[in-house]
Amino acid sequence: MTTKSDHELVPVHELMSEKEVKTLLDSMGMTLEGLPKIFDTDPQAVKLGAKTGQVIKIYRREGKREIPYYRVVVEG
Amino acid sequence: MQTEVIESIKFGIVSPDDAKKISVVKLTVPDTYNEDGYPIEGGLLDQRMGVIDPGLLCKTCGARAKSCPGHFGRIELVRPVLHSEFSKIVYMILQSTCKSCHKLLLSDEHIDEYKNALAKLDKVEEVATEAIEEKVEAGSLPMLKRLKNMKKCERCGTPKGKLKFSAPTYFYVDDYKLKPDEIRDLLAAISVEDLGVLGVDSIASRPEWLVLSVLLVPPVNVRPSITLESGERSEDDLTHKLVDIMRINLRLEQNLNAGAPQIIIDDLWELLQYHVTTYFNNETASIPPARHRSGRALKTLAQRLKGKEGRFRYNLSGKRVNYSARTVISVDPNINLDEVGVPLEIASKLTVPFYVTMWNLEKAKELLLRTEYPMIINVISKDGKRKRVIDLNREELIKDLQPGDVMERQLMDGDVTLFNRQPSLHRVSIMSHKAKVLSGRTFRMNYCVTPPYNADFDGDEMNLHVPQNLEAQAEASYLMSPQYQIFSPRDGDAIITNNEDGITGMYLMTKEDNYLTKEQAVYMLSIAKVYELPEPTKDGLYRGRDIFSVLLPKGLNFTGKSAKSPFVIKDGKLVNGVVTKETFGRGDNKLLVKIGKDYGYEVLKEFIFKSAKVADAYVTLMGVTVGVKEYTTSSKLEVERVRLLQETFGKIEALISQYKTRKLEPLIGYTLRQSLERMIIAELNLVRDKAGETLLRYETSEDNAAVEMTRSGSRGSVLNIEQMTMFLGQQATLSGGRIKRGYYTNRVLPHIEPGDVRPGARGFVATSYYSGLAPTDLFMHAVGSRSSEVYKALLTARSGYLYRRLSNALQDYCVDSDYSVRDANNNLIQTVYGGDMVNPIFVQFQKLDAEEKE
Numbered sequence: 001m002t003t004k005s006d007h008e009l010v011p012v013h014e015l016m017s018e019k020e021v022k023t024l025l026d027s028m029g030m031t032l033e034g035l036p037k038i039f040d041t042d043p044q045a046v047k048l049g050a051k052t053g054q055v056i057k058i059y060r061r062e063g064k065r066e067i068p069y070y071r072v073v074v075e076g
Numbered sequence: 077m078q079t080e081v082i083e084s085i086k087f088g089i090v091s092p093d094d095a096k097k098i099s100v101v102k103l104t105v106p107d108t109y110n111e112d113g114y115p116i117e118g119g120l121l122d123q124r125m126g127v128i129d130p131g132l133l134c135k136t137c138g139a140r141a142k143s144c145p146g147h148f149g150r151i152e153l154v155r156p157v158l159h160s161e162f163s164k165i166v167y168m169i170l171q172s173t174c175k176s177c178h179k180l181l182l183s184d185e186h187i188d189e190y191k192n193a194l195a196k197l198d199k200v201e202e203v204a205t206e207a208i209e210e211k212v213e214a215g216s217l218p219m220l221k222r223l224k225n226m227k228k229c230e231r232c233g234t235p236k237g238k239l240k241f242s243a244p245t246y247f248y249v250d251d252y253k254l255k256p257d258e259i260r261d262l263l264a265a266i267s268v269e270d271l272g273v274l275g276v277d278s279i280a281s282r283p284e285w286l287v288l289s290v291l292l293v294p295p296v297n298v299r300p301s302i303t304l305e306s307g308e309r310s311e312d313d314l315t316h317k318l319v320d321i322m323r324i325n326l327r328l329e330q331n332l333n334a335g336a337p338q339i340i341i342d343d344l345w346e347l348l349q350y351h352v353t354t355y356f357n358n359e360t361a362s363i364p365p366a367r368h369r370s371g372r373a374l375k376t377l378a379q380r381l382k383g384k385e386g387r388f389r390y391n392l393s394g395k396r397v398n399y400s401a402r403t404v405i406s407v408d409p410n411i412n413l414d415e416v417g418v419p420l421e422i423a424s425k426l427t428v429p430f431y432v433t434m435w436n437l438e439k440a441k442e443l444l445l446r447t448e449y450p451m452i453i454n455v456i457s458k459d460g461k462r463k464r465v466i467d468l469n470r471e472e473l474i475k476d477l478q479p480g481d482v483m484e485r486q487l488m489d490g491d492v493t494l495f496n497r498q499p500s501l502h503r504v505s506i507m508s509h510k511a512k513v514l515s516g517r518t519f520r521m522n523y524c525v526t527p528p529y530n531a532d533f534d535g536d537e538m539n540l541h542v543p544q545n546l547e548a549q550a551e552a553s554y555l556m557s558p559q560y561q562i563f564s565p566r567d568g569d570a571i572i573t574n575n576e577d578g579i580t581g582m583y584l585m586t587k588e589d590n591y592l593t594k595e596q597a598v599y600m601l602s603i604a605k606v607y608e609l610p611e612p613t614k615d616g617l618y619r620g621r622d623i624f625s626v627l628l629p630k631g632l633n634f635t636g637k638s639a640k641s642p643f644v645i646k647d648g649k650l651v652n653g654v655v656t657k658e659t660f661g662r663g664d665n666k667l668l669v670k671i672g673k674d675y676g677y678e679v680l681k682e683f684i685f686k687s688a689k690v691a692d693a694y695v696t697l698m699g700v701t702v703g704v705k706e707y708t709t710s711s712k713l714e715v716e717r718v719r720l721l722q723e724t725f726g727k728i729e730a731l732i733s734q735y736k737t738r739k740l741e742p743l744i745g746y747t748l749r750q751s752l753e754r755m756i757i758a759e760l761n762l763v764r765d766k767a768g769e770t771l772l773r774y775e776t777s778e779d780n781a782a783v784e785m786t787r788s789g790s791r792g793s794v795l796n797i798e799q800m801t802m803f804l805g806q807q808a809t810l811s812g813g814r815i816k817r818g819y820y821t822n823r824v825l826p827h828i829e830p831g832d833v834r835p836g837a838r839g840f841v842a843t844s845y846y847s848g849l850a851p852t853d854l855f856m857h858a859v860g861s862r863s864s865e866v867y868k869a870l871l872t873a874r875s876g877y878l879y880r881r882l883s884n885a886l887q888d889y890c891v892d893s894d895y896s897v898r899d900a901n902n903n904l905i906q907t908v909y910g911g912d913m914v915n916p917i918f919v920q921f922q923k924l925d926a927e928e929k930e
Contacts, residue, residue: 028896034903062911069907 005043012059013044016070021055024070032072039076088280095290099150100124100136103293106322108301108311120318125149126295146295151322153352154329155345156256156289160244160353160360161378165276167241168220169263169283172274174229175237175249178265180273181223183230187273190219216275244360245349256349260287288352293318313374314355317366321351399542401426405497406533408520409692412685413558413572416495416509417520418487418540420449423513426542427453427484428491434479441474444483454484487511487542492549494541494556495521497529501879504528504561504571508552524578524688525558528571559681562672568916570668573660574688576790580700581691582624582655583788587778590620597623600693604686620694621650627687629675636667643667657789673920706782707800707846713774717802720770721842724763728835731755756833757806757814760840764805768794771802804841804853807860815839815859824859825852 004010016024025031032053038045040052050056050073058069090098104118115121123135126146134144158166174181194216228235240248247254254262264284271278299312311319328344354366357378365373381387401422411417418426430452432440444452444465455473456462458480465473477483487493489512496506507528514520519538526532543549554560562572574582584590592600597609597618610622625648634645636659643653645667653659659667672680709717734740735752742751772794775783785791799805809815816838818824828837836842839856843849849857888900895913897906 028894028904030902030904034901036904062908065911067908067911070904 005047010044011061013048014057014059015048015050016055016057020057024055035070035072037074038071040073041076045073086277086280088277089282089285090292091282091285092288092290095150095292098148099290099292100147101149103149103151103322106319106326108315108319109309113309120149120293120315120322121296121301122149125293126297128296128300141297144297146297148295149293151291151293151318151325153289153291153325153348154332155341155348156260156287157345157349157352158245158256158259159286159288159356161356162286163241163243163245166259166263166283166286167239167247169266169271169274169276170247170259171239172220172223173262173266173270174232174234175262176234177229177232178262179229179231179267180270181226181229181231181236182219186230191273219273243362244353255345256287260284260289263287291321291352313368313376316368317351317355317374317376320366321348321355324348324351397541399426399544401540402537404518405521405531405536405538406518407523408514409522409689411512411520411522413522413525413681414509415512415522416493416540417514417516417518418493418511419517419519420513420515421517422540423487423511424449426487426540428487428542429544430483430485431546432477432479432481432483437477437479440483441477443485444470444474444477450486450488452483452485456482456484487513489513492543492553494543494552495519495529496539496541497531497536498539499876501883502528503565505530506556507558507561508556509558510553522685522688523576524574524684525572527573527575528558528561559677562668562677562680562684563917565915565917568669568919570660570666570672572684573668574684574691577695577700578688578691579655579657579660579790580785580788581694582687583790584698584700584784585620585691585694586624586650586653586655587620588654591615591617592620592623593617596697600690600697601626603693604689606686606690623690624655624687625649627683627690629671629679629683632671632674634667634670636670656787669920673918700781700784702781702785704846706780707797709801709844709846710774713771713801716770716774717767720763720766721803724759725835727759728756731759732833752833753814756835760806760835764795764798767802767805768798771798800845803844804849804857806835807839807841807856809859809863815856818859825855 021032028034032055035055038050038056040046040050045056048056052073052075054073056071056073058071059066060069061067101118101122101124103120103122105116105120107116107119108121109119110116115123123132124147126136126144127134127141130141133140134147136147137144172180180187226236237250238248240251242248245256247259261284263286264282266283268278271283276283294314299314301309301311301315304310324344324347328341328348331340331344350363351366353360353363354374355376358365358374358376359379359382366376367373379386384390401418403419403422408417430440430443443450444455446452447467452465454462454464455477457476458478463469463473489510491511492508493511494506495509498505500506505528507525509521512520519540521531529538531538543552558572562570564571585592591613594609594612594616600623601607601609604627606626608626610618610626612618625645628645628648628650630648632645632648634643636643636653638653638656638659641653643655643659644651668680668684671683731740731752735748738748740748740752740755742748743754746754772783775797778784782792782797786794786797807815815824816822819826819828820830822830823832824837824839832838836852839859841849841853841856843853889897889905891909892898895909896904897909899905
């Protein structure tokens with residue numbers, strides 16, 4: 001079945017590993033709380049089976065470039 | 077020092093006992109000074125409440141006027157009165173409680189219902205206003221409403237009686253007027269639990285304390301008396317009011333002791349109530365304000381705090397700064413973009429610190445010796461003592477001057493200042509300009525820097541600030557200088573460019589066959605301080621475009637747009653094209669962008685300044701002006717105008733008859749009538765465009781200054797000229813449609829047939845400003861003007877506030893060193909700034925010319 005989250009306009013969502021998250025936060029010099037948030041009830045979070053505290057990497061197209069955005073999963 | 081974090085603050089009401097504890101003196105005499113001019117003991121200026129005369133000692137704390145914080149006194153009222161500002165709460169409580177059993181009118185079960193409803197909402201921990209509002213909506217309001225409408229007590233069955241409240245302080249039960257002491261007794265009998273249900277915290281605020289029996293009197297330094305020049309004492313309004321209160325209080329006491337009849341007692345009691353009410357708020361509704369002997373209304377407590385001139389908005393939110401000046405602005409094209417002309421009068425008041433060191437000590441002493449304009453105003457010695465330089469102490473100050481001292485010098489040419497025009501919506505609303513001291517009384521600025529400030533010279537005023545340390549000066553002169561602000565961070569367009577005459581002049585000068593004499597060329601270039609002439613032609617004349625080329629940086633290569641042909645600069649020389657607004661102006665690939673990126677901002681600033689000056693000089697030489705001549709129609713054009721209009725009106729008549737016979741083909745998605753309207757509007761728009769084309773076709777002459785200005789892009793559009801020479805065209809309402817109502821519902825004026833949709837009946841004006849408007853046309857024009865004026869006012873107010881909210885919400889965002897966007901708490905907003913790490917200021921578009929590449 002085709003769902004909304006399969007639509008071509010929905011950017012690629014990817015669950016990050018704990019190690020990746022640590023590297024990311026260290027390189028950015030920030031804590032998990034500083035990241036933008038995403039509800040665990042969000043269709044994409046549900047699809048990935050993301051749990052509170054995990055980080056989802058979203059590849060968004062801006063112009064001709066694909067830029068990663070990060071969102072920390074929070075209780076919805 | 078031990079510090080603690082304040083967790084919360086609780087406000088409550090001062091009880092009579094508290095008032096007695098807080099106050100240091102009981103006031104008994106309703107007067108201020110005795111015959112010797114000495115404060116009366118027990119009077120309103122009793123020295124135990126603090127002193128205001130310097131030198132005197134406070135009788136309570138022993139401190140002098142400066143350090144004594146002031147102490148409260150009290151007036152003990154012989155009969156209590158209501159606090160008018162709280163009478164609504166008293167009303168609410170009286171309404172909800174029983175007169176005989178002093179409990180809430182509701183039974184326990186009913187109370188529990190509401191309590192439970194509130195408790196549920198209490199679980200939401202947020203203290204946000206929405207949460208509180210929700211609580212009120214869901215629990216408190218329905219309960220209060222129910223209590224209000226109850227007829228008798230659910231507990232003891234006593235009828236409630238008809239309770240009436242008459243603002244500000246009168247309460248009646250079944251037409252019997254409740255006296256304040258009776259109200260106090262009623263309130264005092266209510267239990268803590270019942271008050272809790274009503275939302276009253278009875279530990280901090282017992283309701284009976286709202287009935288005043290002890291009145292706190294603010295310290296004298298809150299209401300200082302002023303000594304007039306004549307030696308006469310003038311008292312503060314609050315003191316006057318307190319005297320009134322005490323006088324009536326005393327009279328009431330005497331009458332009570334003498335056993336006067338009840339009616340006299342009641343009268344005086346009511347008078348006391350009036351004075352106390354106006355003491356708190358002299359603008360209490362339905363009460364005449366207490367007046368001064370002169371007839372001026374007294375300014376009492378509420379008036380001190382309220383409104384624009386009140387304590388909050390005037391003193392607490394409104395702060396003022398030193399080292400600043402404000403005056404009217406006016407133009408001076410001879411002043412550079414990064415300069416500001418400062419009147420001598422202002423320059424001699426504003427100061428800049430001069431740091432005395434061992435190396436400039438001699439120079440400093442020399443400066444200190446001066447007694448006229450660039451002189452020293454203050455000397456701040458190492459230990460921070462500030463001394464004003466006067467003739468008497470100058471010698472001494474010079475002797476004592478040593479490295480490490482700071483002198484405050486008058487503002488001089490070249491000093492860094494910040495120049496600002498409100499509203500400061502922009503970063504470019506405040507820029508740094510170097511001072512240039514001039515005669516006159518206005519700030520002078522170059523007209524090329526008006527766009528960032530959105531300033532004009534019809535009476536605008538601007539502010540000037542002087543940074544007071546080297547770091548601030550350096551920061552201002554680099555980051556905020558106009559040359560670094562030429563390009564907008566929004567889209568990289570130039571905000572500061574040549575404009576007005578600066579374009580007209582360039583346009584006229586760089587025309588193909590424009591030649592100037594040597595005198596003219598030398599005059600124009602010397603005004604811009606360019607001492608270099610281009611190569612003359614064989615006849616010893618100078619081409620206008622060669623003069624422009626002299627201003628260009630050496631070796632510049634550029635291709636851009638121009639009026640007809642491409643605009644080409646080769647090796648610093650203009651070889652083809654005319655300068656127009658397009659050439660300089662906004663958008664991609666413009667001359668200013670090219671110069672700025674290739675030669676730097678300093679060169680660009682000088683180019684703008686000099687080219688504007690040369691252009692001004694050219695316009696002055698040639699005398700560019702517009703008069704009636706510019707807007708006079710030729711007979712040929714008039715014929716063309718009539719023909720165009722007749723043609724359009726004919727087409728519209730045809731459309732109307734098609735509509736009437738139902739032969740009109742409707743547009744998709746529109747009714748027949750809507751289609752007709754749209755088709756008519758389309759025709760009218762078409763004729764407007766056609767008229768513009770015709771105008772340009774007929775006005776080919778280069779003598780018409782108005783048309784030339786339009787061509788150069790400096791001022792005016794084709795539509796402007798068209799409206800003056802041909803016809804005004806359709807007058808629109810704010811909804812964008814044609815005017816259709818005004819006289820009753822479906823016609824604009826009484827002589828028009830209802831439902832007439834022909835152009836003239838719906839606001840199409842076929843006459844021009846030059847020919848004069850027919851009376852009906854004038855009316856239509858006025859309708860259009862009015863609606864656009866109203867719309868403009870609404871739009872600016874709305875969009876202004878919208879922008880304010882937006883910019884306040886985004887103001888702490890900044891680009892981090894890793895190009896991510898962060899807010900003030902280091903939260904991530906965007907991983908990569910703008911998605912491309914590009915700062916629009918530094919963007920330059922480049923066209924690759926395949927041929928040139930070879």
